[in-house]
Amino acid sequence: MTTRGWAALVLAVVLVALAVFAAVTIPWHRAPAPRADQVASLASLPKDQVARARAFHSELRPGSYGSMAIGLIGALLLGLTPLGAKLVSLAGRPFGGNWIAEAVLGGLAVVLVVEIVTLPFAAWRHVIVVRYGISTQSWGPWAVDLVKSFAVGAVIGGLALLGFYTIVHFAPRLWWAFGAVGAAALVVLLSFVLPVLVEPVFNKFTPMADGPLRSELIALAARDGVPVRDVLVADASRRTRAVNAYVSGLGPTRRIVVYDTMLTEATPGEVVSVVAHELGHAKDNDVLTGTVIGALGTAAAVIAIFLLGSWGGLLRLAGVDSIGEPRGIGLLVAVATLAGLAAGPAQGFVSRRVEARADTHALVLTGDPATFEAMQRRLGTVNLSDPDPPAWEYLMSASHPSTVERMAAARAYARGAG
Numbered sequence: 001m002t003t004r005g006w007a008a009l010v011l012a013v014v015l016v017a018l019a020v021f022a023a024v025t026i027p028w029h030r031a032p033a034p035r036a037d038q039v040a041s042l043a044s045l046p047k048d049q050v051a052r053a054r055a056f057h058s059e060l061r062p063g064s065y066g067s068m069a070i071g072l073i074g075a076l077l078l079g080l081t082p083l084g085a086k087l088v089s090l091a092g093r094p095f096g097g098n099w100i101a102e103a104v105l106g107g108l109a110v111v112l113v114v115e116i117v118t119l120p121f122a123a124w125r126h127v128i129v130v131r132y133g134i135s136t137q138s139w140g141p142w143a144v145d146l147v148k149s150f151a152v153g154a155v156i157g158g159l160a161l162l163g164f165y166t167i168v169h170f171a172p173r174l175w176w177a178f179g180a181v182g183a184a185a186l187v188v189l190l191s192f193v194l195p196v197l198v199e200p201v202f203n204k205f206t207p208m209a210d211g212p213l214r215s216e217l218i219a220l221a222a223r224d225g226v227p228v229r230d231v232l233v234a235d236a237s238r239r240t241r242a243v244n245a246y247v248s249g250l251g252p253t254r255r256i257v258v259y260d261t262m263l264t265e266a267t268p269g270e271v272v273s274v275v276a277h278e279l280g281h282a283k284d285n286d287v288l289t290g291t292v293i294g295a296l297g298t299a300a301a302v303i304a305i306f307l308l309g310s311w312g313g314l315l316r317l318a319g320v321d322s323i324g325e326p327r328g329i330g331l332l333v334a335v336a337t338l339a340g341l342a343a344g345p346a347q348g349f350v351s352r353r354v355e356a357r358a359d360t361h362a363l364v365l366t367g368d369p370a371t372f373e374a375m376q377r378r379l380g381t382v383n384l385s386d387p388d389p390p391a392w393e394y395l396m397s398a399s400h401p402s403t404v405e406r407m408a409a410a411r412a413y414a415r416g417a418g
């Protein structure tokens with residue numbers, strides 16, 4: 001069998017493994033709460049507040065989709081014309097066209113161009129979120145955050161580029177196999193180190209102060225059978241009024257984080273409800289599931305890129321001889337951007353199912369659907385979420401069930417439990 005044949009076979013095996021893993025770990029069959037409950041939930045929200053949330057989202061929309069379109073056009077121009085290859089050569093020229101310089105500096109230059117063309121849209125978004133009182137940041141701290149995220153991206157991206165092109169350089173025929181394993185390993189590593197290396201770049205995390213709330217949360221976790229050493233509080237209020245909580249990390253780095261805004265905006269009962277939802281993610285190992293799916297998906301992407309490399313027309317468009325050379329980075333970015341856009345709705349679908357499962361967990365664990373509904377109402381109100389967003393937008397990008405779906409789930413649960 002040819003190398004291409006082997007690559008195609010391994011790709012098929014990875015895709016089957018991905019499908020099987022997703023089939024057994026994702027809660028596919030989860031009926032949404034009855035629409036009648038959703039409509040009643042929507043009607044229970046103040047009209048002016050719903051109107052304000054919708055006005056906020058319709059103001060954000062042109063910038064969001066503009067950014068998506070310009071980012072895509074930029075990536076396609078760099079990947080499907082020789083522009084990207086020229087940029088990589090230019091970045092490597094001061095180093096005599098050294099392949100490491102081309103791979104790392106050229107790769108970062110290509111990504112930076114895409115970031116820069118979408119920067120005006122990010123600034124536009126900032127203006128709107130400040131006007132609506134969500135963001136508390138002035139331009140200075142906003143710019144510092146931006147530089148920090150560029151720096152984090154440059155370190156992680158630089159290491160990934162160096163690793164990938166080193167493998168291609170030393171294993172020109174089998175790079176797809178080593179590259180797939182390496183890319184999957186990087187995804188797993190990132191999940192481990194994110195909470196300890198990356199998150200502290202943007203926020204300070206402190207253990208929740210001793211008191212009745214902390215004791216109640218630790219007791220809740222113990223009752224749930226989820227070992228939690230601590231609940232951490234992030235100083236989110238330095239940039240936002242939005243409230244949130246999340247679980248990140250794997251094994252020894254797993255932690256539950258609550259925004260400090262949550263503690264000032266929500267009642268203790270609502271915080272308990274939010275943490276019960278996060279405990280659901282911890283108990284069902286949702287971070288691990290996401291990591292495994294991400295790792296298998298990334299491995300499949302590397303092999304797919306290798307197979308795409310025999311498409312002569314594509315290489316001619318990009319002005320490169322092989323997809324494995326650093327000058328082909330623009331082509332990789334273009335393919336990755338297209339794949340990312342195409343995968344968005346599927347990712348959203350999976351995420352919404354997982355989130356709905358965590359909601360059910362919270363309802364069962366607390367046995368308090370009224371407070372859960374109050375918490376959803378609070379999240380939606382403070383964060384200016386559209387409680388019942390347009391179906392097309394929901395299907396394209398929503399990572400969570402809508403506010404009215406989550407409130408309705410609480411109402412349906414209350415009926416079932418009552």
Ligand SMILES: [Zn+2]
Nearest residue numbers: 277281355358
């Ligand atoms: Zn969640």
